[in-house]
Amino acid sequence: MVEGPPLRADAQRNRARILDAAEAVFAEFGPRASTEEVARRAGVAIGTVFRHFPTKDDLLAAIMKRLLTQLVEEAGQRDLFAFFTLMVAQAAAKKTVADLLAGSGMNIRLPDAVGHLEEAVGRLLEQARAAGVVAAPVRLAEVMALLASVCQGALHGGWDEQLQARTLAVIFAGLKRY
Amino acid sequence: MVEGPPLRADAQRNRARILDAAEAVFAEFGPRASTEEVARRAGVAIGTVFRHFPTKDDLLAAIMKRLLTQLVEEAGQRDLFAFFTLMVAQAAAKKTVADLLAGSGMNIRLPDAVGHLEEAVGRLLEQARAAGVVAAPVRLAEVMALLASVCQGALHGGWDEQLQARTLAVIFAGLKRY
Amino acid sequence: MVEGPPLRADAQRNRARILDAAEAVFAEFGPRASTEEVARRAGVAIGTVFRHFPTKDDLLAAIMKRLLTQLVEEAGQRDLFAFFTLMVAQAAAKKTVADLLAGSGMNIRLPDAVGHLEEAVGRLLEQARAAGVVAAPVRLAEVMALLASVCQGALHGGWDEQLQARTLAVIFAGLKRY
Amino acid sequence: MVEGPPLRADAQRNRARILDAAEAVFAEFGPRASTEEVARRAGVAIGTVFRHFPTKDDLLAAIMKRLLTQLVEEAGQRDLFAFFTLMVAQAAAKKTVADLLAGSGMNIRLPDAVGHLEEAVGRLLEQARAAGVVAAPVRLAEVMALLASVCQGALHGGWDEQLQARTLAVIFAGLKRY
DNA sequence: GATGAATGAGCATTCATTCAT
DNA sequence: AATGAATGAATGCTCATTCAT
Known part of the structure; x- marks a missing residue:
């Protein structure tokens, strides 16, 4: 398994918020919910979601x-x-x-x-x-x-x-x- | 249940063909398959599908x-x-x-x-x-x-x-x- | 070469308008110009462009x-x-x-x-x-x-x-x- | 030509590495290659590229x-x-x-x-x-x-x-x- | 100065639905 | 009644650029 460098504190915080938001959003609407909605609920911009999870499937997998x-x-x-x-x-x-x-x-x-x-x-x-x-x-x-x-x-x-x-x-x- | 006037013969035939096609298509690709694909497989135009089933959900329900x-x-x-x-x-x-x-x-x-x-x-x-x-x-x-x-x-x-x-x-x- | 049925008159008109618009737009901005701009200049919705040319490359090729x-x-x-x-x-x-x-x-x-x-x-x-x-x-x-x-x-x-x-x-x- | 203060040694080294990387990357992928790719190949962070060349065009010009x-x-x-x-x-x-x-x-x-x-x-x-x-x-x-x-x-x-x-x-x- | 995370406008593409023919 | 072209909102994803660390 390839591990990158440890994430910066703010990045780690955002990663967690995105995962929490995604869990909630997908629980509510199913996997078809939009990535934008996840970003919105996490309070980050859409680009941030994609920086952490390059594709939607990566996010779901996480x-x-x-x-x-x-x-x-x-x-x-x-x-x-x-x-x-x-x-x-x-x-x-x-x-x-x-x-x-x-x-x-x-x-x-x-x-x-x-x-x-x-x-x-x-x-x-x-x-x-x-x-x-x-x-x-x-x-x-x-x-x-x-x-x-x-x-x-x-x-x-x-x-x-x-x-x-x-x-x-x-x-x-x-x-x-x- | 409110019944409209009886369908014309060709309309009845089309309705059946659409249902058959929809069953096959949704069985193959799941409910996310496009309505166009259903129309294509049924050999009718997309408008005909929507005339018989005003929304996609109506089609699925049928x-x-x-x-x-x-x-x-x-x-x-x-x-x-x-x-x-x-x-x-x-x-x-x-x-x-x-x-x-x-x-x-x-x-x-x-x-x-x-x-x-x-x-x-x-x-x-x-x-x-x-x-x-x-x-x-x-x-x-x-x-x-x-x-x-x-x-x-x-x-x-x-x-x-x-x-x-x-x-x-x-x-x-x-x-x-x- | 597979030929579909002949296009309806309005579709043919739109196809021509899209091609004209695309020629002008790509001449002005190069092939990186957006498909939206082509649609705008052709006076059609973006979906119409993609119905006629399923990908941007198809449009450029045309x-x-x-x-x-x-x-x-x-x-x-x-x-x-x-x-x-x-x-x-x-x-x-x-x-x-x-x-x-x-x-x-x-x-x-x-x-x-x-x-x-x-x-x-x-x-x-x-x-x-x-x-x-x-x-x-x-x-x-x-x-x-x-x-x-x-x-x-x-x-x-x-x-x-x-x-x-x-x-x-x-x-x-x-x-x-x- | 307005010259700023002389660059620090490491900055000068970075500038050269970025130019080398950019030359290679743009030669390989054309000017549409992403600035991130240049940074990656130069072994510096994206911010460093933009500090040396405030816009992508500046980099290309250099x-x-x-x-x-x-x-x-x-x-x-x-x-x-x-x-x-x-x-x-x-x-x-x-x-x-x-x-x-x-x-x-x-x-x-x-x-x-x-x-x-x-x-x-x-x-x-x-x-x-x-x-x-x-x-x-x-x-x-x-x-x-x-x-x-x-x-x-x-x-x-x-x-x-x-x-x-x-x-x-x-x-x-x-x-x-x- | 360097880092790299965050931003957000922009893009190609899809598809349910409408409506002129 | 059928056709199929047009619509346009929505989506996943990219990338130049900014800015907190």
């Missing part, structure tokens, strides 16, 4: 990476079911992750960040299996698939807490007694 | 309605698990349904069509419960939620047949032993 | 083709020296031809149009040789090279009539007594 | 001046025909001179430097006339015009050595037997 990293950290502090529940609860707030993990037309590759999340979930899965709360034949692939699916569903379906709980209950039951 | 109607018919001929499996398998082919059920930025309301689908699935659920293959406390709401979620997941995740089968297996197990 | 075609016609009615003189005299007015023949960074290929011009000059050269006013060993390649060079020179140098005449006199003398 | 000065020196060591040949051969390498002598959209005035070149060529012309290899009535103006033209032609036309030789042969013959 948000994704940050969100996924947060998720990996959160995974370290929970069991599989709790993590599942957390992700679903946050899905709406993290519209961007859900949408972009899904790949809505953007050219974004995040093998590393996604890989780390998969590893983290893998660890949770092993613990769950060891604790006897997930059946032996359940593999990581379908757990990831279910996770992604339910996040999408929650995100777009606008589930209330009840519905979310009942839907997850079905999945958790299935994982336990596969 | 496709959705048609697809949902087909789904309702297919639901009548299957049991719950088979219908689930069919929908997931078709998710990629019907990118539009999945995306738009999800509401990717478009302003589309289809209460009727979605309602009919929900009723159809409700009937399958009752049959499944009666047959003892779905646990009593499982409600329609979470079944619909799971259905929508897994379609989204399959669509965007590019699942192979194996993964699809294993993922559905978890859900079916959960429905049975909730 | 101008070039038209100008080169005119030149070929003019070549048919003159002898070699007169044609040389005419082209130089028009160089400034046809800045675009000169600049783009030179290839100022644009991605334009006009093999046909340029080829036709070369053929026309070739015919003039043969006549001149037959008339004994051009030495036998002079080839078409260097005549074209001189033609292009002197056009560029006249264009950018802002020659007055005297200078133009004296410069061409040197070249004509060289062609005669090579 | 390169021109340096190149023209070199040409004047080279003129002193050659006869007219050799100088002509040298310039044409170098035209591609010195894209910038050719382009900017031509004035491709930039606002650049270099009366002094161009004047010196003209004087140098004037001396070559007198020597050639005295040696009887250029006809008496040939004036400096058309010699300069031919020089500029052929440089432009060679530059943009991508002539090979043969074509270059044959084209110059016509001009030299014309100069001799005007």
